[in-house]
Amino acid sequence: MNIEVIELKGHIIDSNILSKTLDKIIIMGGDFNIEHLDVGKTNDNESYAKILVKGKDHEHLDDILREIQQIGAIISTKNVNTKKAPKDCVLPDNFYGTTNLPTYVKIDGVWKKVRDIEMDCVIVIETINGEKIPICKRMGLVKEGEEVVVGYDGIRVVPLERTREKDVFGFMQSEVSPEKPLEYYSKTMMDEMKEIKKNNGKIIWVVGTAIAHTRAHTILEELIRKGYVDALFCGNGFATMDIEYALFNTTLGMNNECNVVKGGYKSHLVAINEMWKHGGIKNAVEKGILKKGVLYECVKNNIPYVIGGSLRDDGPLPDTIRDVVKAQDEMRKYIQEADMCVILATMLHGIATGNMLPASVKTVCIDMNPYVVTRLQDRGTHQALGIVSDPCAFMHMLKDLLCE
Template identity: 40%
Template sequence: MTVSDVVELEGHIIDSGLMERAFTVVMDLGGEFDIEEFHVGTRKDEESYCRMRVIADDEETLHPILHELHQSGATLAAPTDATLTPAPADNVVPHGFYSTTNHPTDVRIDGEWVGVENIEMDCAVVVEGVENEDGNVVAEDGEVTAETKVLNGIEAGDLVVTGDAGIRVKPPERPRDSSGPFGFMQGGVSAERPSESLIRDIAEAIAETKAQGGRVLCVAGPAVIHAGGGPALARLVREGYVDAISAGNGFAVHDMERSRYGTSLGMDVETMEHPRKGHKHHIYTISEVVRAGGIEAAVEEGLITEGVMYECVVNDRDFVLAGSIRDDGPLPDTITDAVEAQNAIREQARDADLVLMLSSLLHSVAVGNCLPSTTRTVCVDINPATVTQLLDRGSAQAVGMVTDVGTFVPILAEELVE
């Protein structure tokens, strides 16, 4: 005796590889499939449709298959409402809670699909505007909403979505062509592309984002300063092409060390020489900024007169410095509480329409984990493994460059400003 269920796949499912993934999932997990209906879109603006019956020997085999298909964008042909279970305590989710992907997601409440706000991977979904009445979910007067919550944000009594029923995931589809200002952001990583033409494409993407009223977030590592890209990044902040900076203690220290002493971690960024006692410049910088009372105070006192942090202060650009156990000092502005830092990064990520990730694997991963898969992302690093790891998180609109960030940022600034 076998068990089965019917799922539907709709959209540009062939171009996006969804059909291939669906077939692979079913076979790899020990099931079979039967195509009951299949329509192929033959024009660029025409979608395809597939109705597929998934067959397995037992429920224990079928459920994992349906779960994996669901995560890839397949939906049950006869969906039911989502199951809502109250959280038993603060920071505690119910057993079997639904763990989110970074793709746009809907949940079905009282027969209606409700979009999940602030979508982010590895979170729970909490529904508000409904009440439990005799074991049923009944909409109250007013709007029903759903949003993601990290596990440490769950409060006792929150109605948390459990199981896979009544959930619809919509992975972004790969465009059928490269038309439009962001069409080039679908090619992955390549060290063979003409770098200047790709940088020009990225500059156009940033300009288009700003023209549409969007926000650009830059995740920057200390290597940006060390490799000589600091002045160009400061220029992008000053000219309004970068709205926010997400970085660590080291980036800010290197940047302000360059302003004070012309060095980055003791190395003269112009001559590449190591001046006498230059290795102490970073700790001198920290002590001077601490004595002033913070980065803003150091700028107001005239202690810091140029650089990325200077431009953030004088142009009122948002910045978040998330600390780590490796930090010297740290600076007064560095957030040393990990949960507080996560929440600050999360707010930046949610407001971003395009993200530049520049030579910072750990901070880029942290920001990337907070981004929906629809956010345009540019990753630049001299290490190809870093770029690949950052792009593999599932963004449908991402591009990677394996190059020296000290070369990339000045060319980008020239393309945008000149």
């Protein structure tokens, strides 16, 4: 029969998980019967639903089950299925594609959490010290013969749940809008950052060129000195502007009075050349050539930074990782340890980082362009708090709060 029993557990009503599941079944042309529904009535009580899902045929039912599994439906309690990768970077047919939500697979009767979860990857079962461990990997890292999870049996996705209490970081708590009280959000964000650092958590910052061009990078320097930055992601453009400002007090030849200085059109190229001349950013700091700036503070305070390259880069800097896949993997080293991620004025690096973040990471995206914020959420970073505002002005609010 083309029928399957599924279960939903947790705050499935407050978080719209139940309604989303039923909507998805109907939209895909299926049908359902709710066999049991137990509604939790307090913040501590979870709800439970047992639902009979019907499809037109076996293939149609499988399509429905795969979709609602991504929402959080428990499809099967069987052990997970795997197939060997036929070649390096080649996946077996019917491979399971991951979300960024916490995911568990059942191995030999035991539910095990998938390590390093991120969206648009696969799950590989590796044997480590005699124990079978599920690990999330991007396709390009899969090797011939590795056991790749296939189908949907033995997989459980834990959906993000909307809190019943007021929390700006609650899952999809508010829509993207420029009409938000920035003072409230900046204070809430600073309070959250302080709480994270109090608990020895880690905060990643992802910044674009506007942060340097508007001089807001000087505030980021202070945040580094105060201990609120644990890793920095940026492009060649931001890094070059930061170094140009450190050397010449200009960005793209423009000084603090918004005047383009004589010969300033090539100042960024001179800055890049100086870094090559002295063997990179770290060496330039150690030799006393680079005496201030965000990257200077990163070197002085042992904060890791990843500079990812692109087709439009000048130079680029010797520290810029020109292979984008290698840049991704370097970013992944710090992403899995993050508790919070702040994305400022960068669409490409922001979305790229968002794609790699687990859904459990509290994410804030601040940009003048509402498209950047909505694009980040639409691409799958549902946990992101979107603020349509001037990131420079927002940084000045954070600076004021630092002194309180």
